[in-house]
Amino acid sequence: MKNLRKILGLLLLTLTSCQKMVAQDFLHPNLSESFAQFASQNPSKIYYILSWKMGNDMIVTLGTSNSYSYKFTDYYTEKDSILITYYSIDSIFDSQLINVEEMTKYHSGDKLDYPMVDFLANCIHKDSMLVVNNDSIYPLTSKSFASNAAKDTDVFSRTDINVKINSFINTQLAPLYELRFFYVGEKAYVSISGNFYYDKDKSDAYFYRNGHLVVISGLTSIPANCKYDKAAVRLVNGGIAGARGYTKENYILPMPDVYEIKKNNLKLVAPEKAFSLIFRSLRK
Numbered sequence: 001m002k003n004l005r006k007i008l009g010l011l012l013l014t015l016t017s018c019q020k021m022v023a024q025d026f027l028h029p030n031l032s033e034s035f036a037q038f039a040s041q042n043p044s045k046i047y048y049i050l051s052w053k054m055g056n057d058m059i060v061t062l063g064t065s066n067s068y069s070y071k072f073t074d075y076y077t078e079k080d081s082i083l084i085t086y087y088s089i090d091s092i093f094d095s096q097l098i099n100v101e102e103m104t105k106y107h108s109g110d111k112l113d114y115p116m117v118d119f120l121a122n123c124i125h126k127d128s129m130l131v132v133n134n135d136s137i138y139p140l141t142s143k144s145f146a147s148n149a150a151k152d153t154d155v156f157s158r159t160d161i162n163v164k165i166n167s168f169i170n171t172q173l174a175p176l177y178e179l180r181f182f183y184v185g186e187k188a189y190v191s192i193s194g195n196f197y198y199d200k201d202k203s204d205a206y207f208y209r210n211g212h213l214v215v216i217s218g219l220t221s222i223p224a225n226c227k228y229d230k231a232a233v234r235l236v237n238g239g240i241a242g243a244r245g246y247t248k249e250n251y252i253l254p255m256p257d258v259y260e261i262k263k264n265n266l267k268l269v270a271p272e273k274a275f276s277l278i279f280r281s282l283r284k
Helices: 002-024 029-041 159-171 271-282
Strands: 046-054 057-065 075-079 082-088 123-132 136-139 176-184 187-195 197-199 203-209 212-217 244-246 257-261 266-268
Touching (some): 029 046, 029 123, 159 203, 197 203, 257 271
Antiparallel strands (some): 057 123, 075 082, 176 187
């Protein structure tokens, strides 16, 4: 029994060391330590790392999956039959935090010897953290990004819309946020959602709400009782620096908040009806 325990102990130590060895080559020492701890608690053949900038800080997500996503892979490393993929959601690469020069560049069409899917799927374990100046790493909680809270009430003339935007941003963490203005019959609507990408076909303009990117679709569908400050927004004109755009064919649509824009207030649309309205607007 003692010999069996020793063997199992050595095996566990070896596996943990392998995880650390894989991570050491390209991760900042503090992030490497976090990754090694995550890997030891969640053994897997495939790990993914996602990151994006939030204000002056960085959000990093570690995860395991049964497959890798070719659309969510910028770089990868492979060692001891373990695959680690890395994807920068906003295309901002912090070489001090994650040194991609120590990884292999992933090119469209590359096929690795692991199960492959379009988008991230079969995510088994996931852990997100807030990285401050690369030297401090904290578990991500609502308190973690209090300093980046959305609080301004500019851009739109109606306070209620600005407040709804802020509330969504402060409760739904995302790399970017989308506002879609549209009509169904005579009724005007606005949807608010978080996303990894902006809609490359439909996006018209964007602005930053206390450092958070907000992309607007349907400028011509903004009703007269909800004017916007043209000087406060920038036209997309082919792209947004630090953000990725996709066509609606490969566009991820998370659960939005949809409001009917009434004369004096916003009326929340029931969730079961919200998606139907959004998809009708996308097909236009």
